[in-house]
Amino acid sequence: MKIMGFNRRRFLKATALAVAAPALIKGPAFAAGEPIRVGFVTPQTGPLAFFGEPDRFLLQRFKSALEQGANGRPIEILIKDSQSNPSRASELANQLALKDEVSLLITAGGPDTVVPVADQAELNGIPMIGTACPWQPFVFGRNSTPDKGFNWGYLFAFGLEDVIAAYIGLWGTIETNKKVGLLFPNDADGNAWGDAKFGFPPALTQGGYTVVDTGRYTPMAEDFTAQITKMKSEGVDIVAATMIPPEFFTFWSQAKQQGFQPKIATIGKALLLPTTLEAIGPTADGLSTEVAWHPSYPSRSATTGDTSSSVAAEWQKATGRQWTQAVGLKHALLDVAIDVLKRASDPRDAGSVIEAIKATRADTLLGTVDWSVSGIKNVAKVPIVGGQWRQADGKFDIAICANPTGAAIPVADKLRPVA
Numbered sequence: 001m002k003i004m005g006f007n008r009r010r011f012l013k014a015t016a017l018a019v020a021a022p023a024l025i026k027g028p029a030f031a032a033g034e035p036i037r038v039g040f041v042t043p044q045t046g047p048l049a050f051f052g053e054p055d056r057f058l059l060q061r062f063k064s065a066l067e068q069g070a071n072g073r074p075i076e077i078l079i080k081d082s083q084s085n086p087s088r089a090s091e092l093a094n095q096l097a098l099k100d101e102v103s104l105l106i107t108a109g110g111p112d113t114v115v116p117v118a119d120q121a122e123l124n125g126i127p128m129i130g131t132a133c134p135w136q137p138f139v140f141g142r143n144s145t146p147d148k149g150f151n152w153g154y155l156f157a158f159g160l161e162d163v164i165a166a167y168i169g170l171w172g173t174i175e176t177n178k179k180v181g182l183l184f185p186n187d188a189d190g191n192a193w194g195d196a197k198f199g200f201p202p203a204l205t206q207g208g209y210t211v212v213d214t215g216r217y218t219p220m221a222e223d224f225t226a227q228i229t230k231m232k233s234e235g236v237d238i239v240a241a242t243m244i245p246p247e248f249f250t251f252w253s254q255a256k257q258q259g260f261q262p263k264i265a266t267i268g269k270a271l272l273l274p275t276t277l278e279a280i281g282p283t284a285d286g287l288s289t290e291v292a293w294h295p296s297y298p299s300r301s302a303t304t305g306d307t308s309s310s311v312a313a314e315w316q317k318a319t320g321r322q323w324t325q326a327v328g329l330k331h332a333l334l335d336v337a338i339d340v341l342k343r344a345s346d347p348r349d350a351g352s353v354i355e356a357i358k359a360t361r362a363d364t365l366l367g368t369v370d371w372s373v374s375g376i377k378n379v380a381k382v383p384i385v386g387g388q389w390r391q392a393d394g395k396f397d398i399a400i401c402a403n404p405t406g407a408a409i410p411v412a413d414k415l416r417p418v419a
Contacts, residue, residue, distance in 0.1 A: 039096030046084025149377025293328025
């Protein structure tokens with residue numbers, strides 16, 4: 001199937017090839033002493049591979065800190081490719097805990113990666129730190145509550161309430177009929193976003209929006225005619241979705257073919273990469289999304305001294321590609337992991353690592369990560385803002401257009417209608 005001049009199958013193949021090499025990386029080899037092992041479960045191939053793309057680059061930036069290690073021992077990162085598959089993520093986390101005997105599990109890449117790793121951490125009694133996953137599927141999706149929490153797994157991330165606030169902040173600058181069409185997959189992410197208690201529907205209704213819920217589509221669906229027809233018949237001006245890139249290619253292509261032109265399309269997850277916008281072409285101009293990290297973030301890494309702007313610039317220099325949000329997210333994950341192990345009285349003792357996690361106050365590219373100030377057990381909140389992709393001179397770049405947080409993140413412009 002050709003999608004806006006871009007072949008879906010070729011995209012998946014290209015994405016897999018682009019990040020397959022880093023999946024073979026092992027942590028640095030050290031001669032002095034047995035290293036402290038950290039298991040890193042990350043989607044480096046498959047439709048979520050964009051989350052794993054920065055791993056090789058970032059390990060080099062943290063090389064000195066890993067060599068210095070903690071308590072006189074170097075830190076070794078064991079990278080395992082989840083292949084964007086929740087079952088494989090679970091299996092790999094179990095192997096890292098039982099076979100590789102890691103002292104810490106780290107992970108990022110949405111609920112389909114983070115949640116199964118967290119479950120295995122809880123099952124095997126291994127400390128775990130995750131990010132890039134809303135806290136609701138991490139907590140509610142695992143039959144817990146904000147006041148109950150867990151024994152072994154910790155998350156620093158935004159919540160759906162923060163995404164919703166960013167989206168509403170974007171939408172408020174354009175006149176619409178306030179009818180929002182929801183498009184969510186039948187997976188951990190989509191079911192959380194569409195939850196009738198804590199997801200988008202109740203929050204949007206409370207905010208004065210009319211919700212047009214199209215139901216849950218099957219992941220990797222290739223026909224969105226029913227959803228598009230419903231949105232058209234209801235007169236939807238705004239589309240809100242969480243999708244992976246191949247799904248969005250299909251939806252957006254079919255929407256154009258069927259004459260559906262919303263004023264606003266704010267799409268989670270799929271629009272993290274500029275290459276996604278480039279693959280779509282000119283009709284991607286004006287698409288909007290949440291922004292979990294941007295080069296204009298004013299924060300600095302305590303471990304490497306990096307600023308957000310310097311990391312983005314070095315990424316482009318090293319790879320020849322535009323920065324992506326995953327660069328900042330993964331940088332912060334490694335930052336926190338190293339900080340925790342350096343502060344643990346015995347980084348090879350699980351209880352010691354947990355106490356260090358609880359006492360964390362680490363400055364990262366996302367801001368300060370501090371589990372002690374959150375009202376949600378095992379969750380530290382970090383800010384998220386709203387941005388819009390703009391095309392200029394054939395290149396897509398994202399501008400921050402809404403900041404409903406208290407963080408000093410600059411807003412560059414107001415949202416514009418989709419081209």
